[in-house]
Amino acid sequence: xxxxxxxxxxxxxxxxxxxxxxxxxxxxxxxxxxxxxxxxxxxxxxxxxxxxxxxxxxxxxxxxxxxxxxxxxxxxxxxxxxxxxxxx
Numbered sequence: 001x002x003x004x005x006x007x008x009x010x011x012x013x014x015x016x017x018x019x020x021x022x023x024x025x026x027x028x029x030x031x032x033x034x035x036x037x038x039x040x041x042x043x044x045x046x047x048x049x050x051x052x053x054x055x056x057x058x059x060x061x062x063x064x065x066x067x068x069x070x071x072x073x074x075x076x077x078x079x080x081x082x083x084x085x086x087x088x
Contacts, residue, residue: 012057013054013055013056013057013086014054014055014057014060014086015052015053015054015055015081015086016052016053016055016063016064016067016078017044017050017051017052017053017078017079017080017081018050018051018053018067018076018077018078018079019048019049019050019076019077019079020049020051020074020075020076020077021049021074021075022046022049024074024075024076025043025049025051027074028041028051028070028074028076029041031070032053035063035066037056038055038056038059038062038063039053039054039055039056039059039063040053040054041053041054042054044081050079050081052081052086053067054086
């Protein structure tokens with residue numbers, strides 16, 4: 001895939017921001033990495049426990065369902081983030 005195609009995909013990504021306990025970040029990263037190609041999780045504020053989950057185009061409904069399920073296992077509070085640029 002060329003750089004132009006990569007940029008187009010990044011422009012279409014949907015980002016979800018959550019506040020989670022720092023102790024749960026590794027668990028969430030581990031689970032979300034199993035869904036390779038569907039999302040990218042990153043920490044945007046380690047002190048506050050804010051993570052960003054960038055969802056690839058075409059997987060938003062599946063990832064929202066997965067995040068709802070994970071939210072029943074791990075406390076995850078959906079938050080708005082001041083930097084809404086959805087990049088990874």
